[in-house]
Structures are given as structure tokens and as C-alpha cells.
Amino acid sequence: MKLIISGVDGHFGGYVATHIEKLVKKENLILTAPFEEGLTLYKEKGYDCRVANFNHPETLKEAFKGGDALLLISAPFVGIKRRNAHKNAVDAAIEAGVSKIVYTSLVNAQDEDNPSIEKIDHAYTENYISNKDVNFVFLRNSQYAEAMITSYFASEATGYKMKSCQGDGHMSYISRRDCAKAAMYALAREDLYYATLNINGPESMTLQDFVDAGNNSTGLSVEIDNVTEEETYAAFDAMGVPRTTDGEFQQDSKAPYSSDGMVTFARAIRLEKMSTHTNVFEWLTGDKPRSVSYMFDHQEEYQVGQRHSTDD
Structure with missing residues (x-):
């Protein structure tokens, strides 16, 4: 079986590309990126x-030719542009003869009451794929811990106070590396298809739990400043974070995501729409996911990093 890994220029795809050889041979891999560089x-x-x-789309059928399974890593922009990009990839993959698509989705993507704008594109893509004649695996990932660890340390600029509007909602924070690891295993398994899997971290945590873990590891005294959604938007505005992914992102931004995405995601957490917690990661990979405490202990390796946008 020949496996196609998309987006190998990014954090997620790059991890898969550099680790998957312990599961499959090099000659059975096709690596893709949106640009030659x-x-x-x-x-x-x-x-x-x-x-x-x-x-x-004119680049895609030839790129996917000869592949049997595609890892479709969700695009880094939000809205109709992302939905069209995913549709293009799915259509081209099927036309090229791909028989299985592994898609990186979001926890609780199909809940109509989930207010996260991020989930809209994921629900669309899941539905589009599931209505095609193709095997699929949907990986509904919890929030990347790296994003929150970066925010934790960025609070230095505001007197070690993290503004938040997610209240006491729960999230099973997971490393982006573990999400990539789960995708790697799902892609390589020939017996896994027509599956929807929740990929969660080892602990269901409130943001206070998360910050406590950080403080215990670092010796800092970061506090949560519980504010309204309007105040959260204002804080992101002051940092130069665009409201949508159509905006301009600053180089090396500590928040390489749009504030609409982050605020509505926080609302979903506050409403316990993101509280799914399972042990599927361990079942799929045979390993336990990294804990938040472990990631704080190795903080230099678990930052969100630069945004890799492919919206050109």
C-alpha cells in the first residue's frame, strides 16, 4: 500500500513524514507540500x-497518482476557502484512485450546538468524504497543548495573567506530536477504515488545572484572568492578532490563529462541548499520550511555532 502524506512542510505533516518509516518502507511513501521549497x-x-x-486543483490528481491512502491534514485557514480546499483534495484523490482518506478533524465536530467556528469546516469535510465511495478515518483531535503552553509563557507580557473566557470547561489537551503520531498509525493500518476516532490527551482538565501544572513545573505564578468574550477579543486585537484567517498574521506571533477561532473555541470549552475524553490514542498507537506536565518539563520542545499558511 502506497501512502500519501500531505503538508510535509508543516509541523504536523513533517512529524508524520519523519517518523512513519518505522511502520512502512520509504518506497511506499509519497510526500506532498503546496510549494516546491x-x-x-x-x-x-x-x-x-x-x-x-x-x-x-489542477495540481492534485497527478500528485496523488499511484497512492492508495491519503493523509488529509486540515488546512490552516477557516471558512469557505478551507472547505473548497478540502473538497478539491478529496475529489482529486478519488479521481486518482485513492481508496482511503485519513482526515484530521476536531473533537465533537458534528454537534450542531458546538459554537466553535472551527468545527463548521470539519463537519463539512467529514460529511463530504463520508458521502463518497471511499474508505475513511476521521481523527477528531482535542486542542493542541502547544498552543496553550505558548500562551502560558506569553502571559509574561501581561504580568503573568492569562486572559480567558473558557471558564471551568474541560479539555483533554494533547500534543500536536501525538495527534500526528495517531494519524501516522491510522494511515498505515490497512485494517482500519470507516472509523471516527477521538484523539485525546491523558487528562480531562480545566484551564486552571493546566495552569497549575505549568506553575508546578516552571516555578512561575501565572494566574487566569477570567474575562468576557469581548475583553478576550480586545486582548487579541492589542496583540495584533487578526479576527479571521483572511487577516494579516505577524511573523513569530505568539498566537498564530485567528481570534474568531480562539474565542469561539473557548466558548465551546466553557459550554463543555469539547470535553470528550477517551483512551483511543493508546489503543491506536500502543503508547500513552504525553501529559501536560511532561510538556511543561520539556517546554522548549512544545511551543506552537510559526504559522504555516497555504492559502495562496
């Missing part, structure tokens, strides 16, 4: 590399 490292190592830009 994102493939340079892999070309030098002799991988089968191809340009696949989801916004340009």
Missing part, C-alpha cells in the same frame, strides 16, 4: 516528492 529536505533524502496545493 517545502519539499527540498525530503528530495535530498530521496523521497518521492510532489507539489499538491489544495487551492489549485
Whole structure:
């Protein structure tokens, strides 16, 4: 079985590409990125590399040709642009003969009462794929712990106070690396199909639990400043964070996401719409997911990093 990994120029796809060889042979991999420069490292190592830009469907069928299973990593922008990009990728993959699509979705994506704007695109993509003649695995990932760890340390600029509107809602924070690891295993397993899997961290936590873990590890005294959604938007505005992914993102931003996405995500957490907690990660990979405390103890390795946008 030949496996296609999309977005190998990004954090997620790059992790899969550099770790999956313990499960499959190099000659059974096709690595794609939206631009040639994102493939340079892999070309030098002799991988089968191809340009696949989801916004340009004319590039996709040839890029996916010869592949049996596709890891479709959700695009980093939000709204109709992302839905169209995902549709382009799905259509081209099926036309190219791909028989299985592994898609990185979001916890509780199909709940109509989930207010997160992020989940709209994920629900659309799940529905689009499930109505096609193709095997699928939907990985409904919890929130990346790296994003919150970065926010934790960014609170230095505000007197070690983290503004939040997510209240006492629960989230099973998980490392982005563990989400990528789960995707790697789901892609490589030939016996896994027509599955929807929740990929969660080892603990169901409130934000206070998360901050306490950080304080215990770092010795800092970060506090949560519980504010309204309007005040949260204002705080992001002051940081130069755009309201939507159509806005301009600052280089090396501590919040490489749109504030609409983050605030409505926080609302969903506050309403306990993101509180799903399972042990599926361990069942799928055979390993336990990294804990928040472990990630704080190794903080230099668990930052959110730069935004990798492919919306051109």
C-alpha cells in the first residue's frame, strides 16, 4: 500500500513524514507540500516528492497518482476557502484512485450546538468524504497543548495573567506530536477504515488545572484572568492578532490563529462541548499520550511555532 502524506512542510505533516518509516518502507511513501521549497529536505533524502496545493486543483490528481491512502491534514485557514480546499483534495484523490482518506478533524465536530467556528469546516469535510465511495478515518483531535503552553509563557507580557473566557470547561489537551503520531498509525493500518476516532490527551482538565501544572513545573505564578468574550477579543486585537484567517498574521506571533477561532473555541470549552475524553490514542498507537506536565518539563520542545499558511 502506497501512502500519501500531505503538508510535509508543516509541523504536523513533517512529524508524520519523519517518523512513519518505522511502520512502512520509504518506497511506499509519497510526500506532498503546496510549494516546491517545502519539499527540498525530503528530495535530498530521496523521497518521492510532489507539489499538491489544495487551492489549485489542477495540481492534485497527478500528485496523488499511484497512492492508495491519503493523509488529509486540515488546512490552516477557516471558512469557505478551507472547505473548497478540502473538497478539491478529496475529489482529486478519488479521481486518482485513492481508496482511503485519513482526515484530521476536531473533537465533537458534528454537534450542531458546538459554537466553535472551527468545527463548521470539519463537519463539512467529514460529511463530504463520508458521502463518497471511499474508505475513511476521521481523527477528531482535542486542542493542541502547544498552543496553550505558548500562551502560558506569553502571559509574561501581561504580568503573568492569562486572559480567558473558557471558564471551568474541560479539555483533554494533547500534543500536536501525538495527534500526528495517531494519524501516522491510522494511515498505515490497512485494517482500519470507516472509523471516527477521538484523539485525546491523558487528562480531562480545566484551564486552571493546566495552569497549575505549568506553575508546578516552571516555578512561575501565572494566574487566569477570567474575562468576557469581548475583553478576550480586545486582548487579541492589542496583540495584533487578526479576527479571521483572511487577516494579516505577524511573523513569530505568539498566537498564530485567528481570534474568531480562539474565542469561539473557548466558548465551546466553557459550554463543555469539547470535553470528550477517551483512551483511543493508546489503543491506536500502543503508547500513552504525553501529559501536560511532561510538556511543561520539556517546554522548549512544545511551543506552537510559526504559522504555516497555504492559502495562496
